[in-house]
Amino acid sequence: MRRVTLVICCMLALAPAALARELTPAEKRIFPYDSQLPACHDVAVLEKIASYFAEKESKFWQSDLRIAEYEKMRPLAWRPWGLDYIPRRFCTGQVVTTDGARRKIDYSVREDLAVIGVSWGVEWCVHGLDRNWAYEPACRMARP
DSSP states (O other): OHHHHHHHHHHHHHHHHOOOOOOOOOSSSSSOOOOOOOOTTHHHHHHHHHHHHHHHHHHHOOOOEEEEEEEEEEEEETTTTTTTSEEEEEEEEEETTTTTOEEEEEEETTOOHHHSSSSSSEEETTTTTTTTTTTTTTTGGGOO
């Protein structure tokens, strides 16, 4: 019985070491990232979100809803999962849509994750308008 206890104790002591992995910052990989992402309130980011939002509403939901203005844009997190992951900036704020409603928006700016990986990309979710439930529950999957 003592041997079994000793073996179990040794396994528990060595388990964290077995699960540990080497951390290579994304900037030091063979194909490195440069971590140069636009800010949350950058005009290019907000225009890209507005364009994608209008396209999605028109194409999939036959709606003429658009983002009219942005308010209180602020960062939530920068690289929340560590240095060895693709650099991401998570942001939140409010949008006013053309129907006059004020809604919360969560989005991320991600390095080299545009259409073919050439530039930065965005993922976004407007609360109450995630009609295909891609980021459910309540846009939680768009946040870190």
